[in-house]
Amino acid sequence: MVQQNEIFDLEFGTGKIRVERFEIPEQTFFKVEFSNGIPSLTLLRATRINDEKFWTSVPEGRQKLAEQVGPLIQEYYLSKTKETCVTTTV
């Protein structure tokens, strides 16, 4: 079962990207649409051999773009967490 959970927009360079989050059992992916004509990208968090996390594309071949877009998604979720904390401590 694949479930789409959330759609949000982010700034990317001089344009925008639309991010859609998808879930399958115990996995999360993101599909990204670009406003400037770059083909859509599917990416997710993976683990290096030394246990460090990194962003990568599926299928392979767009690692650089995944490393540019992934941190923006991460920042989006971090800022959401901060907002939640602010709300609950007021």
Next chain:
Amino acid sequence: MCYYNGVKVTKSEFIRLKSIEKIVAKYDFLNKPLHVGFDYNLAPVLKRIEGEEDFDIVQMEWGFLPTPNKWPFIKTREDAAKMRFGYKDDKGKFNTPITTLNAVSEEMLLPNKMYRDAALNRRCLVLSTGFYEWRHVHGTNKKTGAPLKTAVKYPYRIKVKDQEYFYMAGIWNPWTDSETGEHVETFSIITTAANSLMKQIHNSKERQPTILTEDLAWEWLFGDLSEDRITEIGKYQFPAEEMEVYTLPKDFREALDPTECFDYAELPGLELMA
């Protein structure tokens, strides 16, 4: 070790990423607004793409159906049902079922075994997040203290510690119904002798599925293996100390969440040390 997108990752991470790739490509769910069915619970199997160190993640029918021209000559779905569930023949004699859900690692390569060709040529990995077995506990007669003949069965769920999913060794076989032309791929899970923990849980048969480490899973799927090595990997006994077990309600199969734990006050504990 492998590389994904030029980054060094473990074999299990490589398999995970490749699995996701297959899902994305096969179901094209990203162009659809909501849900697309991909029921992992049915039987997700990693099947090698011939000649490559790559695989497809496919769904296969659990219950090995042998090639029709070999014993027990299963040519149609009706034959398959008879084999799986047993049947009465013309004289009213009941023919007992032949169960092919599991293949015994110690015997699968013996001459004339229905699994031999698949074990040599069509090995696969069965993805699992956990499996179930029943522990048989014999109570005692309250008056005499003698053990009761009928056992009470307690279901357990068994997982691998700190792993969301794991791989069981499997073998598969293509099968076509000679009347309808229906074509399916069927599989059997390899079993081995139970470890110290599984001996206590699956105490009626003292067997367990052959759960593989990531290196063995890789070798099972991609290796050019001798018969001895196939048997050796098939017999691999996953260690008790890397397993996690808990009891389930007796009607867990009908529960909304069949993995939810349930404690039985009367059930003796397991001996966790080997």
